[in-house]
Amino acid sequence: MLGSLLGLPPLADAAISKQQLLELIRSGVEEAVVLDLVRRDCVDFEVTPEVVLELSPDVPAEVLRAAIACGGGEPVGSEESEPPAAVEAADSGPPPGLSTEPAYALKQVSHLAVIPATLDEVADDALTAALIDEIKKQRPRYRLIDPVELAVRFEDKNAFNSGAPLRSLLTAARAQGAQAVLLASASTYRRLEDPGVRIELKLVETNQGTVLWSGGGQGVSNFFNWQTAKRNAARKSVAQMP
Numbered sequence: 001m002l003g004s005l006l007g008l009p010p011l012a013d014a015a016i017s018k019q020q021l022l023e024l025i026r027s028g029v030e031e032a033v034v035l036d037l038v039r040r041d042c043v044d045f046e047v048t049p050e051v052v053l054e055l056s057p058d059v060p061a062e063v064l065r066a067a068i069a070c071g072g073g074e075p076v077g078s079e080e081s082e083p084p085a086a087v088e089a090a091d092s093g094p095p096p097g098l099s100t101e102p103a104y105a106l107k108q109v110s111h112l113a114v115i116p117a118t119l120d121e122v123a124d125d126a127l128t129a130a131l132i133d134e135i136k137k138q139r140p141r142y143r144l145i146d147p148v149e150l151a152v153r154f155e156d157k158n159a160f161n162s163g164a165p166l167r168s169l170l171t172a173a174r175a176q177g178a179q180a181v182l183l184a185s186a187s188t189y190r191r192l193e194d195p196g197v198r199i200e201l202k203l204v205e206t207n208q209g210t211v212l213w214s215g216g217g218q219g220v221s222n223f224f225n226w227q228t229a230k231r232n233a234a235r236k237s238v239a240q241m242p
Contacts, residue, residue, distance in 0.1 A: 015044035018051070021067070022058055031060050038063055042070035053098070053167050053209050057183070057202055098167065099174060103208035106242055109180040112142040113150055113173035113206075116161040117184035119197070119230075123161040124186070126227060127197070130234035131184055138238050145178045166209060174206040181206060186233065188226075189218075196220040197233040201241065215240040 016024075016038060024034050045051065047068045055064060114135065117127040128147070135142055153172040154160040162169075162183040173181045186199040198218040204211050217240060219232025 015042045018043070018045050018055070021063075022055070025058050025060075025063075031063065034060075035063050035066055038066040038070065043067045050167070054165065056209060057166060057204060057211055057214075098170065098209060099207040101207045103210040104179045104205040104212075106203075106212045109203070109205065109212070110141065110143055111145060111178045111180075112203075113145040113176065113178035113181045114147065115150075115164075115169055115173075115181050115183050116147060117186055117199070118161050118163045119186045120188055121163060123163075124230075127184070127186055127199075127230045127234065130231045131182070131199075131238060134234045134238035135182075135241070138235075139241055145173065145176045149176055150178075166204070170204070170206045170209055178206055180204060180212060184237075186230075188229075191220050193224070194220045194222055195224060195226045195229045197226070197229045199233045199237040201237050203241070213242050 021034070021038070021043065024037070047064070052064060052068075112135070114128065114132050116123050116125070117131060118124065119127050132144060132147075135144065150172050151160045153175050154164070154168065160172075162185055166183075169181055169183075181204050183202045183204060184199055186197055189196045189198060196218060197220075198216070200216040201214065202211055203213040215237070217233060217236030219229050219234070219236055221228035221232065
């Protein structure tokens with residue numbers, strides 16, 4: 001029933017795929033429900049350090065712990081039980097490609113890399129520019145890293161946007177002195193005939209990939225103008241930033 005409501009393939013009697021897990025979380029299913037599904041059906045992929053890094057911006061830690069435990073063949077206990085050995089091993093050091101330095105705290109972040117935003121999963125220069133303008137106006141405490149310099153450091157310049165692998169983005173940003181990156185994923189919608197844009201932002205520190213903050217906002221245009229909708233969404237989203 002849950003899968004049919006979300007438009008997902010049935011989960012019962014089959015391990016949960018990585019894509020199904022992400023869609024459950026992004027569709028707003030309660031964490032406790034997702035956790036029960038993982039404990040019941042397990043996952044069909046190996047939870048390596050690279051996978052943890054990929055999923056951690058979206059998937060709650062407790063769900064990842066359950067996936068690690070069932071993938072290792074160990075029984076999953078309650079939240080009060082001892083953490084599985086696989087979790088302890090994953091926590092013993094950073095995944096390959098990350099820094100050996102400790103994670104930055106939010107109050108330590110002054111140099112920020114704004115990663116090009118995606119709109120409906122496609123890089124959008126206008127939305128990125130709107131976000132940068134609003135950060136300069138509303139959050140002047142951040143010193144922004146030049147996106148051109150970041151792109152030069154990135155392994156695949158054609159894929160340099162918020163949908164790229166997080167580890168590669170963090171490595172490029174860290175090389176330019178950024179303590180955190182801002183990821184922006186947006187989608188379009190319509191309110192009656194008015195165009196609208198909804199933005200999800202994530203502030204991720206560059207040493208360990210820790211999500212320091214997530215939030216967002218949405219904006220519409222009364223004049224059938226997508227650019228105005230982007231600017232309105234950017235203004236409201238940045239207003240939520242710490």
